[in-house]
Each structure stands twice: as C-alpha cells, then as structure tokens.
Amino acid sequence: MTYTDDHRTTHRHLRQHPRADLEAILDAGFVCHLGVMVDGAPVVVPTVYGRDERRLYVHGSVASRSLAADPNAAVCVTVTHVDGLVLARSVFEHGVNYRSAMVHGVPRMITDEAEKLEGLRRLTEHATPGQWTYARQPNRKELAATTLLSLSLEEASVKIRSGAPDDGASADAELGLWAGTLPLNARWGAPTADPLLPTGITAPAHVVARAGTRQG
Incomplete structure (x- = not known):
C-alpha cells in the first residue's frame, strides 16, 4: 500500500504511515468526497462509505454515468477530519491540525444482489452500528435503484498534521503574541x-x- 506524508510536526520530514493510520482515519468518519469525471468535467460530491479489510464501499450514483461511458475511469475518494486551528504568531505560519486519507483507483460497480447487500450492510453499520438489523433492509426494487461502488484500498495516501505552531523558536517569538491551538471536537x-x-x-x-x- 502506498502512502505519502508532509507531517509538519516532524520538521516536515516525509515518512511512511502504517496501514493502521489509514484504517483509523476511515473508521473515524462516515462521509467522504468522491471525485470523478462526469461528461468530461470533474465533479466532487459528498457521499457515505463503509469498508472491509480490502475494499471501500461508496454510495456513488453520480459516478454511474461516467463509469458507463468509461469502465476504466479512475476516481479519488477523500476523508478529512479537522482537529483544530493552529494559531501562530505570524499569519504565514497559521494552519490546521487534521487527519486525511485519499484512496485512488478504478472502482467497480456492484451488480450482484448479495454483494450489494453486504456492501450496504457495511456502509450502514459503519455510520450507526446496530442499525442494519434494527431497520427494514432493502428490497429488490430498492437495491436496483441504488448505485454502490467497490474501490480497492491498495493505493492510498495519508496526511496528518498535529501539534503546536512552528514559529516558537523563530524571530516572531519575540513579538509577545499569544500562539497555540484551538481544538475542535464534534x-x-x-x-x-x-x-x-x-x-x-x-x-x-x-x-x-x-x-x-x-x-x-
């Protein structure tokens, strides 16, 4: 699995993230942004997702036209969590503490009924564990009207930024200004x-x- 990083808390040293970081970022959310070409133009839409050990399941009706025209069209799925604002002494050093993942690849549109049910189960349970067995499950008509994509987790990148501002040891430290972070918790x-x-x-x-x- 491929990872890239520009982690600012390690003096901008590029390093490889373990797969556990990717899984943690995906498991912490349930809304992603799906980037796809539709009728020759780029479109990015928010949608919901779930996963298993090897695949990401994405509710992707917007991609159906594009994939019908080009079954080999690549997409990009992104998931981002904002953990807070980084308020430095200079505006240039301001930033955001965040965790993000991008998954790249050519998706497969799921048509098999049993596989689609399993994908929808994972998607539902990912957002609200326990809801799949509590609520009425999709019937055949509803399944036919639902577009579900399967995207391999084989190619993904992870970026994480955490910690304090970077200008604590710079000349701006002599300005006498407050600096720190403003955490965000949902x-x-x-x-x-x-x-x-x-x-x-x-x-x-x-x-x-x-x-x-x-x-x-």
Whole structure:
C-alpha cells in the first residue's frame, strides 16, 4: 500500500504511515468526497462509505454515468477530519491540525444482489452500528435503484498534521503574541424523534448509546 506524508510536526520530514493510520482515519468518519469525471468535467460530491479489510464501499450514483461511458475511469475518494486551528504568531505560519486519507483507483460497480447487500450492510453499520438489523433492509426494487461502488484500498495516501505552531523558536517569538491551538471536537447529541412517531416508541439502545460520544 502506498502512502505519502508532509507531517509538519516532524520538521516536515516525509515518512511512511502504517496501514493502521489509514484504517483509523476511515473508521473515524462516515462521509467522504468522491471525485470523478462526469461528461468530461470533474465533479466532487459528498457521499457515505463503509469498508472491509480490502475494499471501500461508496454510495456513488453520480459516478454511474461516467463509469458507463468509461469502465476504466479512475476516481479519488477523500476523508478529512479537522482537529483544530493552529494559531501562530505570524499569519504565514497559521494552519490546521487534521487527519486525511485519499484512496485512488478504478472502482467497480456492484451488480450482484448479495454483494450489494453486504456492501450496504457495511456502509450502514459503519455510520450507526446496530442499525442494519434494527431497520427494514432493502428490497429488490430498492437495491436496483441504488448505485454502490467497490474501490480497492491498495493505493492510498495519508496526511496528518498535529501539534503546536512552528514559529516558537523563530524571530516572531519575540513579538509577545499569544500562539497555540484551538481544538475542535464534534460529539453526537441526544436522539430527536420523528414528529410523526407514535407515542411509546423509544430510540433503540444502539442509537441512545451514541449520545455524547465523539465523532471523528
């Protein structure tokens, strides 16, 4: 698996990330951006994803026209988590603490019903563990109307930036200005019921358990 990095906290030294970093970034999110050529023009759309040990499953209806015209068309899938702002003494040294992954390759459109069900199960469970067995699962008509792509995790790149500003030992340190980081943490709130939900139906345990936990 291929990785590249411009990790600023190691004095901009390029190093190779282990596969565990890629998996951690993918597992921490559930929304990705799918970049694909559609009718000769680049299009990047947000969509949801799931994974197994070797593949990324992406809900990719926007790619169907492109792949129908060119089954060998490559795509790029990106996942990014913002961990905070880096506020330095100079504007030039400002930055963002983040974790990101890019997966490159030629996707395969899943047509087999059993494989599509498995991909959708992984996608659903990736976003909300326990929801696949709780909710009604797709019927054949719904499966036929759903576009699901399979993309190998064989070629991917990881970038991570963490830590303090880089100008603490520079001439700007003499300016007497505050510098540091402003962390960003996203957490799930309490479940909000559908207004049309009949009285007496409560949120299932696997949904309630997410409240207050960190996302990303």
